[in-house]
Amino acid sequence: MVDLFRIVINFISILAIPLMIATFLVWGFFKKVRVYEVFVEGAKDGFHTAIRIIPYLVAMLFAIGIFRASGAMDVLISAITPLTNLIGMPPDTLPMALMRPLSGSGSLGIMTELMKVHGPDSFIGVLSSTLYGSSETTFYILAVYFGSVNIKNTRHAVPVGLLADLAGALAAVFICRLLFGI
Amino acid sequence: MLNYIWFFLIVIALVVGVGKDINDEIRNTYRNGSPLEIIFISSQVPSGTATRCEGQFYLTAKQFNDFYGTSSQLEEVKQPVVLSLLQNKTGNFIFGCTEVTPVLWKDMAQSALVKDKLAGRVERIEFSDDHGWAKATIVMESIRFVKLKAITQAAIDFANIAVEIAIGLIGVMSLWLGLIKVAEEAGLVKVLTRLLAPITKRLFPDVPPDHPAIGAIIMNTAANMLGLSNAATPLGLKAMEELNKLNPKIGTATNAMVTFLAINTGGLILIPATAMAVRAAVGSTNIGIIIGTSIFAAGCATITGIVASKLLQRLPKYKRELMDDKKKSEEVNNG
Numbered sequence: 001m002v003d004l005f006r007i008v009i010n011f012i013s014i015l016a017i018p019l020m021i022a023t024f025l026v027w028g029f030f031k032k033v034r035v036y037e038v039f040v041e042g043a044k045d046g047f048h049t050a051i052r053i054i055p056y057l058v059a060m061l062f063a064i065g066i067f068r069a070s071g072a073m074d075v076l077i078s079a080i081t082p083l084t085n086l087i088g089m090p091p092d093t094l095p096m097a098l099m100r101p102l103s104g105s106g107s108l109g110i111m112t113e114l115m116k117v118h119g120p121d122s123f124i125g126v127l128s129s130t131l132y133g134s135s136e137t138t139f140y141i142l143a144v145y146f147g148s149v150n151i152k153n154t155r156h157a158v159p160v161g162l163l164a165d166l167a168g169a170l171a172a173v174f175i176c177r178l179l180f181g182i
Numbered sequence: 183m184l185n186y187i188w189f190f191l192i193v194i195a196l197v198v199g200v201g202k203d204i205n206d207e208i209r210n211t212y213r214n215g216s217p218l219e220i221i222f223i224s225s226q227v228p229s230g231t232a233t234r235c236e237g238q239f240y241l242t243a244k245q246f247n248d249f250y251g252t253s254s255q256l257e258e259v260k261q262p263v264v265l266s267l268l269q270n271k272t273g274n275f276i277f278g279c280t281e282v283t284p285v286l287w288k289d290m291a292q293s294a295l296v297k298d299k300l301a302g303r304v305e306r307i308e309f310s311d312d313h314g315w316a317k318a319t320i321v322m323e324s325i326r327f328v329k330l331k332a333i334t335q336a337a338i339d340f341a342n343i344a345v346e347i348a349i350g351l352i353g354v355m356s357l358w359l360g361l362i363k364v365a366e367e368a369g370l371v372k373v374l375t376r377l378l379a380p381i382t383k384r385l386f387p388d389v390p391p392d393h394p395a396i397g398a399i400i401m402n403t404a405a406n407m408l409g410l411s412n413a414a415t416p417l418g419l420k421a422m423e424e425l426n427k428l429n430p431k432i433g434t435a436t437n438a439m440v441t442f443l444a445i446n447t448g449g450l451i452l453i454p455a456t457a458m459a460v461r462a463a464v465g466s467t468n469i470g471i472i473i474g475t476s477i478f479a480a481g482c483a484t485i486t487g488i489v490a491s492k493l494l495q496r497l498p499k500y501k502r503e504l505m506d507d508k509k510k511s512e513e514v515n516n517g
Binding site for chain 1: 365470472482
């Protein structure tokens with residue numbers, strides 16, 4: 001069942017982009033859109049959008065980078081570790097949950113390390129890959145998306161993103177314990 | 183909020199970094215200037231007045247831990263090293279970090295004079311009669327301000343990475359913005375938005391249901407769920423641009439933007455491809471078991487995000503921030 005689902009979704013993923021390109025252009029062509037000119041017109045914005053996010057991205061990545069490099073992340077982890085026992089989360093996976101919203105490459109490294117040490121099919125292995133697979137790099141998305149339209153006052157976006165991450169991490173612990181519990 | 187988080191990330195990083203460096207200095211964590219008795223193993227027979235000699239430094243785990251006052255080294259140390267000896271009595275050594283290098287030495291090498299290489303003096307060396315090994319006394323180069331050096335390096339590295347990421351986006355960004363423009367002109371986006379209007383009307387009440395923003399949001403979410411991150415980011419940025427056209431106060435996030443980001447950062451995905459690829463790489467027998475757990479966890483995160491965005495947007499603090507300055511002053515005058 002899971003395998004069938006995987007095969008179907010993989011198939012859709014592979015087809016999606018060629019299909020979208022074909023549909024957009026063919027549909028446009030028959031609707032008498034000047035496809036080439038319109039495409040170029042739209043693509044012109046690509047450069048400016050990408051350039052516009054640079055200052056926001058620099059601000060965000062550099063702060064997270066020095067936070068990790070200074071060892072402050074380790075201090076934070078050892079401060080929160082006692083709480084993980086309460087919810088039945090192995091302390092080893094805490095860095096994973098904390099790093100995920102901050103840094104994509106950092107959390108990828110932690111997940112790989114955890115699975116190498118404990119085995120990918122151990123409880124810790126399953127939990128860490130679920131934590132990685134079920135979440136996005138919140139702060140990166142905030143920086144890039146808001147940066148692209150020059151938004152500096154993000155209002156409640158950060159608390160909302162962090163609450164969602166917290167709920168996701170708790171849900172991951174819950175479902176992994178339920179299905180592969182220790 | 184982002185203001186405070188950003189500021190505190192940096193301040194905490196600097197305080198912790200300085201604190202750790204002072205702590206290292208007081209406890210002399212890296213044993214700067216202390217002589218270390220070590221065995222040098224080499225098959226080469228040193229001769230002449232100036233010799234370059236390759237071999238291994240050998241220490242038992244206990245000797246290593248006793249010297250550095252740690253308990254982390256579990257295996258005996260066999261570190262490949264190059265010596266430059268003067269008359270086979272004194273000289274210098276240098277080694278690069280390999281897989282067998284103790285973690286502590288690797289950390290030290292990060293802020294050594296030559297990055298990733300540790301050097302030092304050979305104070306005294308006595309070769310045994312059969313020349314297979316020698317007793318040596320070495321002093322490592324002094325290692326100081328490890329964390330401050332790491333912070334400096336990280337600041338510069340990550341500034342560069344940010345630009346690399348942004349530049350890397352230009353191509354796919356242009357491709358997708360071009361394609362969407364064609365789809366818009368062809369009226370395709372309108373068809374899509376009309377189909378999902380019942381859902382999007384509730385999620386984004388401030389946005390007209392046939393607005394191009396809705397089309398971009400739908401396509402971005404679909405791309406995210408299929409794991410097409412190359413397409414998802416350009417589509418998401420397109421959605422932000424369209425949402426910003428409805429923004430009454432430029433430079434401030436609207437309710438619709440926050441709800442959209444909540445859906446986006448929730449990370450709803452049908453196939454967690456990266457996590458599964460890593461699982462396969464480290465030898466999992468069942469890489470697919472995380473599909474169900476990931477969908478469940480991401481679903482919980484997304485629902486929480488949407489609910490939180492809807493609730494928090496009602497707080498007076500956040501309501502006031504969105505009002506334009508004219509209204510705000512009117513409100514102050516009235517109240």
